[in-house]
Amino acid sequence: MIEEMLKNAGLKKTKQRNLILEIIKSSSKPITAEKIFEIIKSESNNTNLSTIYRTLNILCEKSLLLKILKSDGTASYQLNDASHKHYITCCACQNSVLIDSCPIKDLSDKIVNETGYIVTGHSIELTGICPKCNKK
Amino acid sequence: MIEEMLKNAGLKKTKQRNLILEIIKSSSKPITAEKIFEIIKSESNNTNLSTIYRTLNILCEKSLLLKILKSDGTASYQLNDASHKHYITCCACQNSVLIDSCPIKDLSDKIVNETGYIVTGHSIELTGICPKCNKK
DNA sequence: ATATAAATGCGAATGATTTGCATTTGCGAA
């Protein structure tokens, strides 16, 4: 529940945060700050990009969200839960497809043992050549 | 060898590219464009940030380099070979330590089967809590 | 209801990366 997530993180429950979390939750894939902004604006709610960035940052710090960094420099966000996803992007045609599992899942225990660090988040971007581009 | 790497990628062998590749090669960890720029400049070679960015981009496209994206938005670069490294960074104190193996290594075959994509590169950033910060 | 800190909106600033263009350089063909 969104309400609990916020309380749990010691954050106030506000209209903006609810909207942002709802949008991320209902998005089928990681979503950018700009896209979230457009959605909220189009629903004619007053809002502001700064607030969105601030919210996304704090939710990442609290490990409620994962920030996904694409090599083109843009970032997108998704819930940091079991349903989070990773993709591989073709460097030739930019098409991307879903990887069916998270490579970090099996790794966290190992990393805790190796480093003493508790893993709270991760960003993975895979690049490759898609079958079509490979034929050419 | 650097000469072969460039030829292999269909790129001209130039002074700048040699310098950039040498610097990346001899760096113990992924290095930023700005840092490369400073090193070349300090050796009193004429150079330019645009050229460095252009070079890094093209070398990533050709899969000679891996681009590592940190969640603070900065990028750094390392050779795309068996010696490449990944780190986990503490979100509280920003300290980072080396992970001893690449999580993607074992995964590429699986991904080829699942998606048909050939994996040519990857960027992984792990965030967590370091032992010290965890105590507090 | 009140007090206080946290959150928001707005505009301006920042800073890494990119782009346009004139000049130089590498390299294959003659």
Added chain:
DNA sequence: TTCGCAAATGCAAATCATTCGCATTTATAT
């Protein structure tokens, strides 16, 4: 070896995602 041309470079200016300062509003504990 020389020539011609595309590729690479340097420089200055532009871009654009993200951040920051500050005045105002809002959430929550007492």
